[in-house]
Amino acid sequence: MGSCTDPTERYCWGHDPELLRELRQHVLCRNSQLDLLLSLFGERGHLTPASVFMYGHTATGKSYIIETLLKTLNLPSVFINCIECYSSRYLYEHILTNLPLAKKGDKSSAPSTCDNMNDFVRLLKSEVEQRKLQDETVYIVLDRAERLRDMDVNILPTFLRLQELTGLNICTVLLSEILWEKFRCGTGFCEPFTLYLPDFSQEELRRIMALDCPEGQSETLYSNYLSLFMSVFYQICRDLRELRHMALLNFPKYIEPIEKGEATENDSRKLWRNIEPHLKKALQTVYLREVSSAQWEQVQRESADAEDGVTTMATLPVSRNQVELPYYSKYLLVAAYLASYNPVVSDKRFFCKKAPKLSKRSKRTKKHERASNHLLGPKHFPLDRLLAIFYSIVEEKIAPSAIIFSQISSLVSLHLLGQTCSDSQIEMPRYKCLISLDFVRSVARTIGFDVLKYLYDFV
Structure with missing residues (x-):
């Protein structure tokens, strides 16, 4: 026998070498994992492992x-996303309906209902035989397999x-982001063949993104x-999908000087100076999806007409500092901030109608201590002080109710x-603003409240 230089061909004698080369062209930087899968699957109809568990970030x-x-x-297979299959019945019926046919001309009448696992095993065996797939390996791929743990107890072991249960060559492939040890929650588990996919290196990411x-x-x-x-983003983000998107x-901003005739492809320094501020601004929005791709491109076009050509945060359609809270929760949050950064002795001056005037000596003392509260960070305050400030800054009269206290819990x-409290002060919790x-x-701007007028450090 002649020697085989391609390890893929060594593992898959029955597969077309052209298909294997095409497979390697599409799947980059995963040669060892690909070779292992091909060796497990072998030729068409060969007996495969009962289950394979693939995990990685x-x-x-x-x-x-x-x-x-x-x-x-x-290869005959059915691909299932467990997030979409919100119930066990839908999962069973989805698999039975989407099983492939041996030939295009064949017909199959998939069952209309499947209520439990016993019916599923019986109907699966019947469907595989009816579709003339009993001589081949049928692959059932379950993506987001961790969702199976929230369904019936017997689903995952089955x-x-x-x-074993059907007597057919069926291989179940589980895909997940968590370890297999997190799946063991009972008995009857048949250990799958586990395959780990490590994170891509920087060079591998660059090679894939070049496509x-x-x-x-x-x-x-x-x-x-x-x-x-990658010199800007790699330390912050390793998600391939996110990196490809960003x-x-x-990229249109990077080639802007070339399109304007101000630089050539070899003027790397000029191209870098043009793209650097935009990459740093994009770095602040990675994973957040504050704007859509179309909105981001529109912002870049508008910023090109500005003098400096840099997009400011104010031009973005959505601001990260905006938050949707109930009306009184906003007042509670403002009151908590005032309680955290104002000294207790200043409450009477800020929140009482007949507040004592600040003496000249106190003003001189305060001038030397200015901004010390914000430099030291937030301080703890009791619940009664928070409520006292809250009722002082709210314009309308509000009776204490469970709704107000529940909104405090929601903010926590x-x-x-x-929230902090010692064992001896369980009934008197203390809070600090974060x-x-x-x-x-x-x-405060959304409720028309000028918070700086009530802060000790800024008066």
Whole structure:
């Protein structure tokens, strides 16, 4: 026998070498994982493992690898997203309905209802035989497999044993972002073959993203742009989908000097000076999706007419400092900020109608202590002080009710307020405000309240 130089061909004797080369062209930087999967699947109809568990972080290629592999080699499979299958009955029926046919001309009448796992196993065996797939391996791919833990207790163990229960060559492929140890919640589990997909390195990410080079642009130019782009984004973001989105979104700004005739592809310094402020601004919005792609491009076009050509935060359609809160929750948040950064002795001067005047000596003393409260950070305050300030700054009269107290709890759960109390003071909780001055000013602006007039450090 002659030697086989391609490890893929060594593992898949029955597959077309052209298809295998095409597969390698589509699946980059995952050669070892791809070779392992191909060795597990073997030839068409060979006995495969009963279940395979693939796990790794977001955007590491789990779904893409298995979907591309099954589609390129034309293996009978059904791909299920467990998020879409919100109930076990819908999951069963979705799998039975989407099973492939052995030939295009064949017909199959998928069952209309499937209520439990016993019926599913029986109907699955019947459907596989009816579709003439009993001589091949049928692959059931369950993406977001961690959702199966929230369904019936017997679902996950049964999917791991479908090969044993049906007597057919069925391989269940589970895709998840969490470890297999998190799935063990009972008995009857058949251990799957686990395959880990590590995060892409910076060079691997750049190689994959180079495939997105816009039509009509030089691959060298786009590669140079990606090197600059990754030098800014790689330390903050490793998500391939997010990086591809942000790279394509900012590339028109990078080639702007070239299109205007102000620079050439080799003027890397001038191109970098043009794109640097925009990459830093885009870095602040990574993962947040504060604006859509169309809105971001519109902002960039508008900023090109400005003198400095830099997009300011004010020009963005949505501001990160804006927050949607109930009406009285905004007053509670402002009151909490005042209680955290104002000394107790200043409450009478700010919130009483007949407040004593500040003496000249006190003004001189305060001048030396200015901004000390904000430099030291927020201080704890009792609940009764928070309510006293709240009822002082609210314009209308409000009776104490459970609604007000529940809104305080909501602010704590949103991590806008922090709650602390010792064992001896369980009935007297103390809070402190966890937001910044810019944040509270934006909240106060929505209710027409000038918070600076009531802050000790700014009066």
